[in-house]
Amino acid sequence: MASDLTIRIEQSFRAISQESWSRLSGAAKTAGEVAYNPFLSHAFLSALEESGSATAKTGWLGHHLLLEDEKGALVGAVPGYLKNHSQGEYVFDHGWADAFERAGGCYYPKLQCSVPFTPATGPRLLVSHGYDSGVMESTLAAGLQEVTRQLGVSSAHVTFIAEEQLPAFEDSDYLHRTDKQFHFINDGYANHDAFLETLASRKRKALKKERRAALENGITIDWLTGSDLTEDIWDQFYTFYMDTGSRKWGKPYLTRGFYSLIGERMPEDILLVMAKRDGKYIAGAINFIGGDALYGRHWGCIEDHPFLHFEVCYHQAIDFALAKGLKRVEAGAQGEHKLARGYLPVTTHSMHYIVHPGLRSAIADYLERERQDVEDMTGFLSEHSPFRKGERQQEQD
Numbered sequence: 001m002a003s004d005l006t007i008r009i010e011q012s013f014r015a016i017s018q019e020s021w022s023r024l025s026g027a028a029k030t031a032g033e034v035a036y037n038p039f040l041s042h043a044f045l046s047a048l049e050e051s052g053s054a055t056a057k058t059g060w061l062g063h064h065l066l067l068e069d070e071k072g073a074l075v076g077a078v079p080g081y082l083k084n085h086s087q088g089e090y091v092f093d094h095g096w097a098d099a100f101e102r103a104g105g106c107y108y109p110k111l112q113c114s115v116p117f118t119p120a121t122g123p124r125l126l127v128s129h130g131y132d133s134g135v136m137e138s139t140l141a142a143g144l145q146e147v148t149r150q151l152g153v154s155s156a157h158v159t160f161i162a163e164e165q166l167p168a169f170e171d172s173d174y175l176h177r178t179d180k181q182f183h184f185i186n187d188g189y190a191n192h193d194a195f196l197e198t199l200a201s202r203k204r205k206a207l208k209k210e211r212r213a214a215l216e217n218g219i220t221i222d223w224l225t226g227s228d229l230t231e232d233i234w235d236q237f238y239t240f241y242m243d244t245g246s247r248k249w250g251k252p253y254l255t256r257g258f259y260s261l262i263g264e265r266m267p268e269d270i271l272l273v274m275a276k277r278d279g280k281y282i283a284g285a286i287n288f289i290g291g292d293a294l295y296g297r298h299w300g301c302i303e304d305h306p307f308l309h310f311e312v313c314y315h316q317a318i319d320f321a322l323a324k325g326l327k328r329v330e331a332g333a334q335g336e337h338k339l340a341r342g343y344l345p346v347t348t349h350s351m352h353y354i355v356h357p358g359l360r361s362a363i364a365d366y367l368e369r370e371r372q373d374v375e376d377m378t379g380f381l382s383e384h385s386p387f388r389k390g391e392r393q394q395e396q397d
Helices: 042-050 094-102 133-151 192-196 201-214 231-249 256-265 308-324 336-341 357-383
Strands: 006-010 060-062 064-068 074-078 081-083 110-113 155-159 174-185 220-224 270-277 280-289 293-301 328-333 344-354
Touching (some): 064 133, 110 133, 174 357, 231 270, 308 328, 344 357
Antiparallel strands (some): 064 074, 081 110, 155 344, 174 328, 220 270, 280 293
């Protein structure tokens, strides 16, 4: 690390200047800025904390690494949390924890560098504009290792990293892990029909039929953003979230207060796709709007209708991305069913620093085989995409 730079730990976003944070890469929306990632904004991260969603009580104790110059100005950061569990991360290390505990080790607490409850790719090594990103990212990666050792914790996990930041970890003892998601890639389609024309005939007919069926029974769709996001709308959406989330996860992660805070602080970055029947909303999905991407997060419903989930979460997201000229839709974790709807397999990346040499060696061996499995499965899925032969190739990892 450069002699005039220091790293300190800050537990609360309340103590981090919004103005200083907004100067970090990807963290603020400026005119024409395609790198903007809404999940890295001060508004989003502070809302998670202030709403009680990501706090020490829920097992997410803020431990944000701040890189400062000799004058105390923020020039780099890594959003981080000390955790005593592995829930809400979407990169699963429960097996590692179990093995280490059985061998007499103590896996928790660990240092998790990510956006809580958000499996969306983005920068994790944040650098202030005007600095050499390569040098600063390497400094942050090395600093994270040192912090991990000084804390005396088992490991540090940097998940859903933007691929261009991987070189910052390559000269250190980080272990590389891959997985896959499904993203819609906008090839400049004029509209949804133009996209459908690139599909094989049988797939195209099936999707058109699916979309018609989803809107039977008098169902209509609304896009809500900005001033549309009233407290009454959030009440209705939260009911959907709690109903579906309770059945899917047992206990949903986000509090009702979280939605009020993001609705107040970043309404133009939010798209709610809401389904209405008989004058009442019955289902909805929340999406976040980035500089060049739409990020689908979660959905809920209080009525079950065939294909409505696919319409609200996937087809409508494509419609919105095409209407706004966004380059891609990231549809969240897992879900091979997305492939048939035009979402292609894309490789995701994480880096893991394991302090204990024996555990690090065992995990390294496992990850080498896992990476090959991910590559093989991604290739297999790409071969079975709904696109006509030669019309669309897999987005490269």
